[in-house]
Amino acid sequence: MFYSPLGGQQGGPCGCRRAAVRARRVCRRDRTDRQGGRDLLRSGELGDGFLFESAFEWWKPDVTDGRKDRTTLTDGGGILYDLAPHLIDQAIVLLGPVRKVHAEVDARRPDALNDDDVLVCLQHESGARSRLWMSSLAAQERPRFLLRGTRGSYVTYGLDPQESQLDAGQRPGDTGFGVEPNERWGQIGAGLDTRKVPTQTGSYTTYYTELAAALRAGVIEAALGTA
Numbered sequence: 134m135f136y137s138p139l140g141g142q143q144g145g146p147c148g149c150r151r152a153a154v155r156a157r158r159v160c161r162r163d164r165t166d167r168q169g170g171r172d173l174l175r176s177g178e179l180g181d182g183f184l185f186e187s188a189f190e191w192w193k194p195d196v197t198d199g200r201k202d203r204t205t206l207t208d209g210g211g212i213l214y215d216l217a218p219h220l221i222d223q224a225i226v227l228l229g230p231v232r233k234v235h236a237e238v239d240a241r242r243p244d245a246l247n248d249d250d251v252l253v254c255l256q257h258e259s260g261a262r263s264r265l266w267m268s269s270l271a272a273q274e275r276p277r278f279l280l281r282g283t284r285g286s287y288v289t290y291g292l293d294p295q296e297s298q299l300d301a302g303q304r305p306g307d308t309g310f311g312v313e314p315n316e317r318w319g320q321i322g323a324g325l326d327t328r329k330v331p332t333q334t335g336s337y338t339t340y341y342t343e344l345a346a347a348l349r350a351g352v353i354e355a356a357l358g359t360a
Contacts, residue, residue: 170280179282185263186279189216190271211247216267224263289319295335311335
């Protein structure tokens with residue numbers, strides 16, 4: 134089981150990466166917003182998707198003693214190593230393989246040991262583009278998830294509820310777990326013609342179900358053997 138940051142600058146995660154690709158990339162794929170965006174693209178309601186924007190941002194202007202702040206870049210510290218794998222994976226799942234990558238990686242806070250303000254831009258082989266933000270200095274909220282197509286857009290605000298629910302003591306299977314409150318539902322449409330879309334219930338546990346199935350089928354062992 135892999136979780137970011139998978140590897141630092143020394144050596145890197147090449148073998149693990151190949152195994153993960155062969156077995157299954159997870160990287161928070163079972164979040165509510167990504168599931169909804171994927172299904173809207175498949176339905177054709179958005180038309181052809183040409184732009185994806187996503188953000189993991191918060192307001193933490195002071196450097197803390199947490200891992201992201203105090204671990205050196207060489208050892209996998211910083212916001213890029215921690216969060217970019219999730220956002221990049223979402224972009225690839227939604228809009229396909231990537232042709233070009235551009236990144237702006239900065240350390241904005243005084244005494245920062247590593248990056249805390251990052252933008253990653255992807256150009257997909259289809260011609261679509263993704264813009265992915267990660268920041269500890271976001272004083273105002275931008276859309277968490279924005280997917281634009283030739284027939285309309287889908288936009289949501291706020292993070293997936295599963296993480297905060299787990300912190301509050303809820304567990305998968307509890308009533309309401311993974312359910313987004315109505316006021317946080319995304320919107321779809323164009324111009325003034327928009328409507329709210331019920332957010333699909335998130336399911337982090339899907340990862341463990343599929344991991345168990347892969348282990349039983351020998352998929353992971355086979356992937357590791359070719360790494």
